[in-house]
Amino acid sequence: MTRLGDLERAVMDVLWDGTSGDTGSGATVREVADALAGRELAYTTVMTVLDRLAGKGMVQREREGRAWRYRAAASREAHIAQLMLDALDLGGSRDAALVRFARSVTGTEADVLRAALNTQASRSAGPGQEPARQTDATRQPVPVDEGPDR
Structure with missing residues (x-):
């Protein structure tokens, strides 16, 4: 799963939080840009970020008139859980x-x-x-590195 940059995370937070109204309705580029007004981002910057998120499979989009409406492809919780699973696959002992x-x-x-x-x-x-x-007889001890931070 793709880790998100700061701006991508802010855009996803807008979609996940449903700042534009109904949480299931998604948001247009304008609605996301308005929700991020404190960041003073150009409309085209928000549009580029949403386009890249669509390319990464993080958002789904559908036409709404001349604009696109974007929705998160998965919940925030599902995204975080996948990041945790990906971290476990980095190597070493998953059990540890x-x-x-x-x-x-x-x-x-x-x-x-x-x-x-x-x-x-x-x-x-x-x-x-x-x-x-x-x-107790079926439990297997898991070796854990007790490094200096523990």
Whole structure:
């Protein structure tokens, strides 16, 4: 997944936040430029950024009269989740990276992760089946680099 530059992120935030009204309706170049008025960007700059985002698959566009209406191709949350998955694919041990990440989250964030994992485990078990449970005997230790920052 493509990482976004500062201006691309600002444009995507406008689309994700639905600043132009109904969040599902998308926005025209003019509406995005108006939402970014504090940045004093030229209309053509916003148009170029949206065109490049369309080329990267980040936005979808459809004709509306003589203009294009742009919509985010995926939610902000889906984009962030994909960035996290891409980071895990950078190399090294995914398990070690996940353990290190888990150790860095707050208690509330850990609760959210735990609930999501429990929900996923329940769905994976299928109807009428109990989710697989790990016992102490089946847990495998994950080696984690305990470098100077920990």
